[in-house]
Amino acid sequence: MDNAWRRVVAAFRYNLGTLATGIAAAVGVPVLLFTAAVSMLGIGLLALPHELRWLGQIADFERWRAGARLGREIPGHEGAAGNLRAQLADPATLxxxxxVPANMFAGLVLGTLGIGLAVLPVLAVPAISLWWLFPEDDPMRVIANIPVTSWGSAAGLGLVQLVLCLGLAFFVTPRIADLSAxxxxxxxxxxxxxQLTERVETLEETRAGAVDAHGAELRRIERDLHDGTQARLVSIAMRLGLAEQQLERDPQAVAALLAEAREGAEEAMTELRGVLRSMYPPILADRGLEGALAAVAANCPLPVELDVPSLGKVPAPVEAAAYFVVxxxxxxxxxxxxxxxxxxxVTRIGDTLSVVVLDNGRGGINEERGTGxxxxxxxxxxxxxxxxxxxxxxxPTVxxxxxPCVS
Structure with a gap:
C-alpha cells in the first residue's frame, strides 16, 4: 500500500510539473511568435537568442523529468548556447x-487531468457531505445520477464514490504521468x-583522434629510439671499433673501452625497456591490471588507497588505457x-570498465597546460x-x- 501511495504522490508531482510546463508553453508560444514576426523587421533579433536559450533550459528540464520518469536518458543541449545561427543549427533547438506548441495543449490537459484525479479522493467525501444544501426538488446527484436525500444515502454513496476515486487515483494518475513523459x-x-548521424560524427572524430594519437605515439617512439637507444648503440660501436684498433698496442685502454661499451649497452637496454613499457607495459601481461595498478600505487611517493576487485577478462587495449590513465x-x-x-x-559493471582517481589537492586542472x-x-x-x-x-580533483570491454 505504501508503494502504491508513493506512486500516486510521484505521479502527482510529475503531473504538477507537466501543468507548470504547459502554462510556460502557453505563455512562451505567443512570445516566440511575436519575436519571430518582429525579427523579420530586425527588431526582435536581439531578444530571440535569449528566448531560445530560456526555451532550451525549460526543454532540458523536461528532458530530465521525462527521462527520470521513463528510466532512460534523453540527450539535450551540449554546452552553452552560442549566437542565433548556432542555436538554429542545433538539432536540439529544433x-x-x-x-513547445504541443506541450501547450498536452501539458495543460494532461497536467490538469492528472492533478484532478489525484486530489479527487480528498474532495469526494467533503463534497457529498454538502447534500443538505441542495433543494428537495433538485437534490444532489452522484454516481449513476443517484439522488442523495439523507445522511444514510450520503454515507453509502460517499463510500462508493471514495472507492471509485481512489481507484482512479491509484491506477489512472500514474498512467497519465507516463503518457505525458x-x-x-x-x-x-x-x-x-x-542518433545514427551523431554516432557516425562521433566515431569520425574519435577515429581521427585515434589516428592522430597513433601518429604522435609513433613519432615519440621513433624520437626516443633515435635520440636514446640508437645513439647509445652508435657509441658502443665506436668504442668497440677503437678497442679493436688498440687491442695489440694498448690492452689497458681496450679494457677501459670495453667497460664503457658494457655500461653503454646496459643503458641502451634500460632505455629500450622504457620504450617498450610505454607501448604496452609488460607488467600487464605478467600480473594483469590489478597487479599493475598495485605496483603503480606502491611506487607513488604519496599514499594511494587502491580498490580493484576481480575484473575478469579485460581486452588488452582497455587494460592498457586504464593503466596509463591511472x-x-x-x-x-x-x-x-x-x-x-x-x-x-576500479569497477566493472557488465561490459563497462570504470576508473576513478581522486585526490585532495588544490585542483584547477587546465588541459591546455600540457598536464597529459x-x-x-x-x-x-x-x-x-x-x-x-x-x-x-x-x-578535490576527480x-x-x-x-566498453567488448572485444
Missing part, C-alpha cells in the same frame, strides 16, 4: 520548437536517424596538485569511452573514465 520523450529525444593521473597528482593522498577505484589530460582523453575516445575531469579550484 526539437524544442517542435515540443512519453509524449515529451517522443518530441524532445533525437530520432533514430539523428599512471598519468597519479603523476599529475605528485607533480602539480600538492595533495597529501589519492584514491583509485588531452592525451588521456584521446586515448579513451579512441576506444569509444567517456573521459571526465572535475577539478574545481581548491579541489579523473574518471568509462570504457
Amino acid at each position: 526539437r524544442d520548437l517542435r515540443w 512519453r509524449i515529451s520523450a517522443l518530441l524532445l529525444a533525437p530520432s533514430t536517424r539523428e 599512471n598519468e593521473a597519479l603523476t599529475n597528482v605528485v607533480k602539480h596538485s600538492g595533495a597529501t593522498g589519492a584514491q583509485v577505484t 589530460v588531452a592525451g588521456m582523453r584521446r586515448r579513451i575516445a579512441a576506444l569509444d569511452g567517456q573521459f571526465v575531469v572535475d577539478s574545481p579550484v581548491g579541489g 579523473v574518471a573514465m568509462d570504457c
Whole structure:
C-alpha cells in the first residue's frame, strides 16, 4: 500500500510539473511568435537568442523529468548556447520548437487531468457531505445520477464514490504521468536517424583522434629510439671499433673501452625497456591490471588507497588505457596538485570498465597546460569511452573514465 501511495504522490508531482510546463508553453508560444514576426523587421533579433536559450533550459528540464520518469536518458543541449545561427543549427533547438506548441495543449490537459484525479479522493467525501444544501426538488446527484436525500444515502454513496476515486487515483494518475513523459520523450529525444548521424560524427572524430594519437605515439617512439637507444648503440660501436684498433698496442685502454661499451649497452637496454613499457607495459601481461595498478600505487611517493576487485577478462587495449590513465593521473597528482593522498577505484559493471582517481589537492586542472589530460582523453575516445575531469579550484580533483570491454 505504501508503494502504491508513493506512486500516486510521484505521479502527482510529475503531473504538477507537466501543468507548470504547459502554462510556460502557453505563455512562451505567443512570445516566440511575436519575436519571430518582429525579427523579420530586425527588431526582435536581439531578444530571440535569449528566448531560445530560456526555451532550451525549460526543454532540458523536461528532458530530465521525462527521462527520470521513463528510466532512460534523453540527450539535450551540449554546452552553452552560442549566437542565433548556432542555436538554429542545433538539432536540439529544433526539437524544442517542435515540443513547445504541443506541450501547450498536452501539458495543460494532461497536467490538469492528472492533478484532478489525484486530489479527487480528498474532495469526494467533503463534497457529498454538502447534500443538505441542495433543494428537495433538485437534490444532489452522484454516481449513476443517484439522488442523495439523507445522511444514510450520503454515507453509502460517499463510500462508493471514495472507492471509485481512489481507484482512479491509484491506477489512472500514474498512467497519465507516463503518457505525458512519453509524449515529451517522443518530441524532445533525437530520432533514430539523428542518433545514427551523431554516432557516425562521433566515431569520425574519435577515429581521427585515434589516428592522430597513433601518429604522435609513433613519432615519440621513433624520437626516443633515435635520440636514446640508437645513439647509445652508435657509441658502443665506436668504442668497440677503437678497442679493436688498440687491442695489440694498448690492452689497458681496450679494457677501459670495453667497460664503457658494457655500461653503454646496459643503458641502451634500460632505455629500450622504457620504450617498450610505454607501448604496452609488460607488467600487464605478467600480473594483469590489478597487479599493475598495485605496483603503480606502491611506487607513488604519496599514499594511494587502491580498490580493484576481480575484473575478469579485460581486452588488452582497455587494460592498457586504464593503466596509463591511472599512471598519468597519479603523476599529475605528485607533480602539480600538492595533495597529501589519492584514491583509485576500479569497477566493472557488465561490459563497462570504470576508473576513478581522486585526490585532495588544490585542483584547477587546465588541459591546455600540457598536464597529459588531452592525451588521456584521446586515448579513451579512441576506444569509444567517456573521459571526465572535475577539478574545481581548491579541489578535490576527480579523473574518471568509462570504457566498453567488448572485444
